[in-house]
Amino acid sequence: MLAGMRPLRGIVMAAGTGSRLAPVTLGVSKHLLPVYDKPMVFYPLSVLMLAGVRDVLLITTKDDLPAYQRVLGQGDHLGMDIRYAIQQQPGGIAEAFHIGRDFIGSDPVSLVLGDNIFYGHAFTPMLQKARATNTGATLFAHAVHDPRRFGVVSFDADGAVQGLVEKPQNPASQYAVTGLYFFSADVVDVAVSIAPSARGEREIIDVLEVYRQQGRLQAQLLGRGFTWLDAGTPDSLLEASMFVQAVEHRQGMKIACLEEIAWNAGWINAQTLLTRLDQLRGTPYGRYLDCVLNGQGGGGQST
Template sequence: MKGVILAGGTGTRLYPLTKMINKHLLPVGRAPMICHGVEKLRNAGIEEIILVISKQSAGLYTELFGGGKEWGVRLTYKIQEEAGGIAQALSLAEPNMKRDEKFVVLLGDNLFEDSLTPYVQSFQNQGQGARVLLKKVHDPKRYGVPILEENKILRIEEKPAEPKSNYCVTGIYMYDTTVFNKIRTIKPSGRGELEITDVNNVYASEGQLAYDILDGWWTDAGTFQSLYQASDWLMK
């Protein structure tokens, strides 16, 4: 199984820190943010990783990781030339995937405590479809909120005014290679991007979007507050 880490984006919420460096290279705890995703995948037995980055700081990524040997992984770099959304960034990994292959996708600014190993094993045993990881939060209105039925997600509502659960969809996704055809079927959102929620809802409409719930802490380290909180957790 392969891994994909999406580490493009401009990081506007962390300006001016991100004026000169990509946000995924900012320090969190004792290492750059991006290192935590690489380590989580490696520790789950995923050694072949596709790293999707923007042109900004591309040289710094190669200085940090090289080909990945020192980190116990094999890295392939893909450049996202312009902001087109998470689904568009994910589509860049298609040429590196085998037919009917399964893979794990991490958003590079999602930091979390749990090991990925049991969730990856559940996905391997799942059969066709996709799997996402959820986290119970006190402010679900800020996130994509799943409507749940037994072990399936019926639909994900993006930043709903009246959330139907207290869970959010984290930036940890697992897909089969049908995801690339699904990406080709969706249309850009109002902000002109291909949204990953729309892709997940295609799976949900087919009854093929399963989920697990994270036990430990999780954060989207895209703001100053969450960046500080993640550093505090990781230092402890």
């Protein structure tokens, strides 16, 4: 936990059918598909870790739960507490707050979607700024070429959030709402108060709209040079893998190396890292952990 800050809970939303990636996802959860050299879920989990989150709830389906438990366990190897919950059927992103009500308790919470990948300069300070503002909600927005495919946030002349529209035909801005959010603890009550949409799901944009109407919504803009990828289609999954490969090969550092982040945060000791290294010895990932253990890693700025 960062000094002077309240504990922050984290939720990774890794449910859903991954229908846009079928037939690949007929046998495996979308969020466990490889993005270059590691499972997709490592990337959003690394975001929570960079924000200082050590208590995480991963929401998935009943069928996929055992696979996540094999991959991540209880988080001991990361100095974390990872728990699991099941979404019985598609009910919208905002249903995460119903499912995670007891987990959230009276603490602020960050929610990240399991197929979102973030990479850019000074990302960690952005995350820490968002978690320090726990009296409302913070969304992360990124300029995109075709905002009609996304939820769009617009701003007034003073830079305050003015409007939120899901997949507008005539977008008021180029800024898409990404799958990363920070909320005060009352998000559970807010989520309960919203009605399901026409498709029968509780929409996250409706939760954000409540905070906007209350004057408690802020937006963190991810500027030029920042990369945000939604790896939910075959093309975007390939694009994400090629991006990660290019960065890692060029810089010699891994993106979303969970053990490296935990090591640099002081959450695990040398013996814990060595045990993990032994499990992965003989692989490129294991060799990288060996470099981390011997002080030759990338410094932990892994997303």
